[in-house]
Amino acid sequence: MSPSNHGAAARPGTRKLVQGNIALAEGAVRAGLNCYFGYPITPQNQIPEYLSWRLPETGGVFLQAESELASINMVLGAAATGARVMTSSSGPGISLMQEGISFLAGSQIPCLIVDVMRCGPGLGGIKPTQADYYQATRGGGHGDYRTIVLAPFSAQEMFDFPMRAFDLAEHYRNPVLILSDAILGQLKEPAVLEPAGIPRPLPNTWALTGAHNRPARNLRSMYLSGDDQEIHNNVLWEKYNRIEQELPEAEQIETDDADILIVAFGSAARIALSAIRLAREEGLRVGLFRPVTLYPYPGKALRELTSRVNRVLVVEMNMGQMLDDVRLAVTDEVRIHFYGRPGGGVPTPHDILAKIKEC
Amino acid sequence: MVMKQVFGRPETLCDGATHYCGGCGHGVAHRLVAEALDHFGLHDKAVGVAPAGCSVMLYDYFDVDTIESAHGRALAVATGMKRANPSLFVFTYQGDGDLASIGMCETIHTANRGEKITVVFINNAVYGMTGGQMAPTTLPGQKTTTTPLGRSTATEGAPIKMAELMAGFDGVAYSERVAVYDARHVLRARKAIYRAFESQIHQAGMGFVEVLSPCVTNLKMSPEKAQAWVAEEMCAAFPLGLFKDTLSQYEKENAPAVEGSDAHAS
Ligand SMILES: Cc1ncc(C[n+]2csc(CCOP(=O)(O)OP(=O)(O)O)c2C)c(N)n1
Numbered sequence: 334m335s336p337s338n339h340g341a342a343a344r345p346g347t348r349k350l351v352q353g354n355i356a357l358a359e360g361a362v363r364a365g366l367n368c369y370f371g372y373p374i375t376p377q378n379q380i381p382e383y384l385s386w387r388l389p390e391t392g393g394v395f396l397q398a399e400s401e402l403a404s405i406n407m408v409l410g411a412a413a414t415g416a417r418v419m420t421s422s423s424g425p426g427i428s429l430m431q432e433g434i435s436f437l438a439g440s441q442i443p444c445l446i447v448d449v450m451r452c453g454p455g456l457g458g459i460k461p462t463q464a465d466y467y468q469a470t471r472g473g474g475h476g477d478y479r480t481i482v483l484a485p486f487s488a489q490e491m492f493d494f495p496m497r498a499f500d501l502a503e504h505y506r507n508p509v510l511i512l513s514d515a516i517l518g519q520l521k522e523p524a525v526l527e528p529a530g531i532p533r534p535l536p537n538t539w540a541l542t543g544a545h546n547r548p549a550r551n552l553r554s555m556y557l558s559g560d561d562q563e564i565h566n567n568v569l570w571e572k573y574n575r576i577e578q579e580l581p582e583a584e585q586i587e588t589d590d591a592d593i594l595i596v597a598f599g600s601a602a603r604i605a606l607s608a609i610r611l612a613r614e615e616g617l618r619v620g621l622f623r624p625v626t627l628y629p630y631p632g633k634a635l636r637e638l639t640s641r642v643n644r645v646l647v648v649e650m651n652m653g654q655m656l657d658d659v660r661l662a663v664t665d666e667v668r669i670h671f672y673g674r675p676g677g678g679v680p681t682p683h684d685i686l687a688k689i690k691e692c
Numbered sequence: 693m694v695m696k697q698v699f700g701r702p703e704t705l706c707d708g709a710t711h712y713c714g715g716c717g718h719g720v721a722h723r724l725v726a727e728a729l730d731h732f733g734l735h736d737k738a739v740g741v742a743p744a745g746c747s748v749m750l751y752d753y754f755d756v757d758t759i760e761s762a763h764g765r766a767l768a769v770a771t772g773m774k775r776a777n778p779s780l781f782v783f784t785y786q787g788d789g790d791l792a793s794i795g796m797c798e799t800i801h802t803a804n805r806g807e808k809i810t811v812v813f814i815n816n817a818v819y820g821m822t823g824g825q826m827a828p829t830t831l832p833g834q835k836t837t838t839t840p841l842g843r844s845t846a847t848e849g850a851p852i853k854m855a856e857l858m859a860g861f862d863g864v865a866y867s868e869r870v871a872v873y874d875a876r877h878v879l880r881a882r883k884a885i886y887r888a889f890e891s892q893i894h895q896a897g898m899g900f901v902e903v904l905s906p907c908v909t910n911l912k913m914s915p916e917k918a919q920a921w922v923a924e925e926m927c928a929a930f931p932l933g934l935f936k937d938t939l940s941q942y943e944k945e946n947a948p949a950v951e952g953s954d955a956h957a958s
Pocket residue numbers: 744745746747762763786787788789790791814816818819820821822827
């Protein structure tokens with residue numbers, strides 16, 4: 334595929350110039366979003382601003398919460414009734430939500446959380462980063478749990494992923510996180526704003542709708558008696574094992590003839606694609622492996638690919654977080670190089686090209 | 693002769709023993725909430741939000757849908773539920789640490805938004821579940837495990853009076869402080885809880901009841917002594933009474949009230 338299309342050209346329908354954050358918000362509406370709760374933070378403010386008028390048009394609920402602590406717990410309450418519910422935030426706000434995300438995972442309540450990453454640590458700044466990879470893929474809050482993590486890399490995927498996220502969240506009864514960043518949130522590019530299908534919320538047998546003609550239900554994460562907590566956690570881990578079998582997904586671009594493989598996700602993958610174009614102009618055969626699911630990590634596909642292409646350059650806008658997952662996936666024979674920039678820095682295609690030449 | 697049953701367990705209160713200490717006020721308060729659920733026929737549409745605190749396991753005691761919440765976040769959870777499905781009857785049941793300390797921000801903003809939610813607030817002047825530490829409602833001079841010399845208002849502030857605070861919000865239709873240390877006060881507490889239920893049923897606003905309740909274990913007193921302590925010491929610091937009742941006015945203006953009229957598809 335051509336690096337400039339980023340998925341939109343292949344889709345039937347009219348392409349429109351759209352900002353990433355707006356594409357995501359409209360994608361959520363078209364995915365059957367019932368309720369949004371959130372608190373303003375740059376660089377994701379276009380999402381709540383758009384939904385504040387758009388969601389009520391469809392009969393949905395928009396509420397600006399008093400904090401991210403409140404918004405994630407409003408998400409928990411609303412999603413517990415069986416509705417399609419989301420929140421969005423960035424760095425400091427996502428950190429504040431971690432206790433709530435842990436409760437959502439522990440109580441097996443499906444929802445969508447969008448993180449438009451900005452650089453940290455601390456207040457940091459509003460520049461893009463991928464430094465919250467660990468937080469997103471290792472649970473993030475307390476306890477041994479996982480959230481499914483999807484990594485878009487275009488306005489088209491910002492539009493498409495909410496539908497996938499809600500379907501996965503309901504199928505697995507698990508929170509799903511879309512891990513975006515300031516570049517993807519703010520960029521404007523063509524995308525087809527027509528969903529591939531219609532929203533089909535799963536009929537559920539667990540939501541709190543009032544105990545009418547059925548026994549009372551309870552949603553909880555705490556099990557005090559005997560071995561119940563461990564039994565509950567094993568139920569969660571059986572689910573995560575299934576997720577790890579069924580969900581891993583990656584896109585491979587120009588890997589057929591590649592001698593060198595770049596592994597990158599999200600914005601870093603876009604920049605890497607430009608670097609690959611430059612490299613190929615110079616006769617260097619470089620391909621891209623782009624994880625689409627960050628949890629579960631597509632390690633098996635990467636291991637297979639690197640049995641053939643054993644020079645790997647991992648590129649991230651952090652100091653080496655996904656790098657751990659690459660190391661876990663590939664065998665010792667693979668030579669792994671790393672190029673990372675800490676929060677606040679964005680690599681240029683020429684920076685990456687220089688690193689390719691060192692591989 | 694036909695015998696008529698005049699007293700029994702409310703239907704929405706589950707059979708069996710609770711984990712509460714003998715003499716604890718939670719048991720009485722649970723019964724009053726269950727009586728209100730029965731009285732208003734809410735079994736089929738109620739959802740109870742449990743706090744982190746001694747009453748976290750209320751989901752084992754009420755035969756209605758229930759959910760657990762993180763410490764202090766019950767009213768955010770309740771807001772989400774009520775907004776997503778306004779035809780549900782949503783109540784929270786929270787301790788003083790949960791509602792007036794870690795959850796104060798949610799408490800104030802939920803009240804300010806006038807969410808149609810019923811709040812039963814159990815003020816026992818300590819953190820019961822975690823072993824009797826200072827609460828925002830601990831009395832001046834009261835010894836707790838983190839105020840071994842007694843609470844000093846100079847360094848720890850004065851007890852927070854929630855029923856009065858809540859009365860100040862336009863979104864709150866009813867706010868009353870009651871106690872459960874003797875039969876007369878239990879009956880008054882039941883009345884107040886019914887009114888807090890009606891605030892939601894009639895869509896008038898938030899209904900708030902603060903219940904002064906003995907924590908025998910952490911006060912290290914016999915049940916009798918603990919009840920006397922509530923009657924004398926707590927009631928002196930937290931005057932019983934009705935602090936807000938726009939519900940009555942609302943009922944006059946809006947009778948007959950139609951419930952669930954702003955329900956939307958969710
Ligand atoms: C974030 C967080 N901090 C602390 C706790 C520990 N904790 C659980 S309940 C509680 C206080 C309970 O006191 P209160 O709300 O007054 O209720 P009571 O047990 O007295 O009924 C604390 C501090 C927790 N569960 N979560």
